[in-house]
Amino acid sequence: MAGTTPQPQSRTRSWWGWGWTDAHPDDAECAAMGALVPGTLARPLPVPRVGDLRIGSPSVEPPRSLAHLVGADPGDRAAHAMGKAYRDVVRALRGRPGRIPDLVARPTDDREVADLLEWAGELQVAVVPYGGGSSVCGGVEYRGDAHGAVMSLDLTAMGRVLEVDTEGRAARIQAGALGPSLEDQLRPHGLTLRHFPQSFEFSTLGGWLATRAGGHYATGRTHMDDFVQSMRVVTPAGTSSSWRLPASGAGPSPDRLFLGSEGTLGVITEAWVRLQERPRHKASAAVAFARFDDALRAVRTLAQSDLSPANCRLLDAGEAALSGAAHDGSAVLVLGFESADEPVTARLERAVDVARSHGGRYGGTSGTSAAGEGPGGDAAVSAWRSAFLRMPYLRDGLARMGAVAETFETAATWDRIPGLIDAVRTEVGAAALKATGHPATVNCRLTHVYPDGAAPYFTVLAAGRDGAEDALWDELKAVSVEVLHRYGATVTHHHAVGRDHRPGYDRQRPEPFALALRAAKGALDPRGILNPGVLVD
């Protein structure tokens, strides 16, 4: 079975940082970036080496019947020790990663997942489900010491598209399929899932489902949740397999309990997901705004219209400058439309008209008039796109310069958006200045917009605290969580809770739901081996 799984490319994944090692910025690039952030180091921290870590022997051995699925290679174990949050990268750079798992298991089917869970349950081995390892919230590591051993359960050997229903536009896909492989396997059928998170290359279907990932679409069906027809989840109490249905009203949705369960209730092994035809029509434009408030009103009007842009991302002036979309202090709205069905230029033009009626300046080639002072449509859009995919690599380069460089995202209703964004900028900026003596950059973009609210996504660039950058980030993060709480803004819009967001999540989650979730966890994972510390204790 594993033999027919599409093979990964020959490039090397970084064990400690984002993505491919050959895409990492070199020392000179790191230094150049560091020079832009006041108070950073003079020289980059060295790239960490697995050999420098003290990795002991595994404290547990798998039984003979499962031995072929389980490895204990130190490099493999180190690569499965943490996700890829800024604080994970810092911990790797500083030589103190999270607890290294004893074992890395790679099951190839449901039976093997169930057998591994059974064995782990008997020995009280903690099991951390692992897809692409791109968690940015501490979702794939083990913290604490309640378990004698830890096993990372890597699903990527289960990466195949098993069935395609072209008539009904759906496919049954194994949870360990990474983004590019999944799309490669769908392409011959003329279909696409079109779930393109920033982590697309390095995250899996199962991870998207377990974390309620946000993807490609800036409006409408923004989360993976809505693309799920049915799911298969192996739990210690048995395998849950929901029916493949376009819709149902039979009791609370079983799938919605497992969506967002982050490996605490079971291991998602496959799903039927809804697909689309590949778009044949696309059009995009960028519109500049002198005033961010005007841009907010434009975006709200667009979100409440029937236009349904696929992309409707608003960059504030700092974010626009950082990504190269504008350098004149303008905020930039990046608009995109796509369809497999009909031309989209009329919709784009109407959206640009809406933006202009709220003070936007459109200088693109396909627009109607405009004085030309705005950014060129195509240039700004592609500048933003390239920057978007490059950002996590640059973040790691800045981490090597001892800078704080991290992002977080939230969502709130429109009435709270302006105040929320101001408060995050002001309070996180002030906290960074106070802690480091250097001014910090706090930028904002709206990544997803809704008729009733929006999802702001913040970027923080600040001087670090030599040797304790992660602790400094934790302090700044705590400030942001307080602001979010004050504005009733969710602790995460699409990056999951993991361990890092627990303090905010525990305050946000209604207590009776916590009771229900704990009870469900007790029923499905009675020995408490599944991703301990995430969501519930």
Next chain:
Amino acid sequence: MAGTTPQPQSRTRSWWGWGWTDAHPDDAECAAMGALVPGTLARPLPVPRVGDLRIGSPSVEPPRSLAHLVGADPGDRAAHAMGKAYRDVVRALRGRPGRIPDLVARPTDDREVADLLEWAGELQVAVVPYGGGSSVCGGVEYRGDAHGAVMSLDLTAMGRVLEVDTEGRAARIQAGALGPSLEDQLRPHGLTLRHFPQSFEFSTLGGWLATRAGGHYATGRTHMDDFVQSMRVVTPAGTSSSWRLPASGAGPSPDRLFLGSEGTLGVITEAWVRLQERPRHKASAAVAFARFDDALRAVRTLAQSDLSPANCRLLDAGEAALSGAAHDGSAVLVLGFESADEPVTARLERAVDVARSHGGRYGGTSGTSAAGEGPGGDAAVSAWRSAFLRMPYLRDGLARMGAVAETFETAATWDRIPGLIDAVRTEVGAAALKATGHPATVNCRLTHVYPDGAAPYFTVLAAGRDGAEDALWDELKAVSVEVLHRYGATVTHHHAVGRDHRPGYDRQRPEPFALALRAAKGALDPRGILNPGVLVD
């Protein structure tokens, strides 16, 4: 507080049948309808009278502190004994309704709901949450004898729109608001929920949420689930209040656990729901098809397009004839578009073109060509609409003639739709013929369509079994549930599970989810007083 709740009209609600008593068909109408169904009675059964029922004294009394909220009027208790399924109407007609609740409570705020639950918990009184009482699946009655007393918890004294956010298009609404009152309160703000189930006049927001009701839209966001921003639920273990958010990825959605919980986990008392501007542009058309299979392909193409019709209902030949939309053996597709934002005639025209390219005949006034043999657009559309709202009254008229007259709905993926519809028609028809000696009518319409499947809605008209029509219906229903199970079609698309659908639901629900749901129920309702027998035991 209750003083400002909008007052109901002066018309009288039927205690035993659908809707308003003054809208019931009279004896002559009943006889005329009965003549169309072979094997029915010669004269209608008499309208049942509360006075003919043996209604004992309540077996429990509320404490003095709650006495003002609780009544024991026999007529009121009888009206709260059952929902409005065909089998409920038959039981009333035959003088053997479900267990009459001992008390009817009408709380006016969350505190009173909590107090009532606390008192009921102490005395092990079963509590059946009750909105408009329009359940068609045994969702609002008590069966069995595990509880010494039963209290119907009528939420309609909590019927106000409490807050409106016009900028973000949302409102905080009490769960007991009936459809017309809710829309009346929103109208001055220029906003609408646009949730228009067939039961609109006689069902409440809380009922819609508790049952995951399907509403107005035939495509896209078909269920109430997607219109929920946040919910407030009073449980015996405390009150759950989720944050008002446009979207979130923080763990499994708390709201999605309570959506569809049918009063088993708590009492929904209010919700923030997403609204829309009232549509300014509307257009509709009807397209006739000589072959149902062609119509199915047309509908699938429309569901997979970008057109998003608000209405896209396909009536088979029998259903078209029954509703007056066509009398020549054609299937009829009823299309409707609406927007607050832009004209919709171009979308309607493109939809009609799609339908015609699959063999549809369009004879409406705004169409392009067509030979005119199809039904006129406007006439067919309004015939269907009037029949739609009148149908439950006619069903009761047929029940008085001793006929079986009931509907059920399901959903399945496209690959299963043709076989499923054929099998239901054939097997339910054959079972009715065998049981009664008379041929039965089994019609089908698609009420909601999706890119990946559709929701067929069946109407069964058959001779009854004098004095045991409900038992006969149970037999036919069991046949249908077997067919649904064989085709992997859900036991309910938007009418909930209640008590009637338990056998099908128990087979459909993944067993690990059942474990989780039972555990959640145990945590939130440890004394098992909430709607016993529904969803879980």
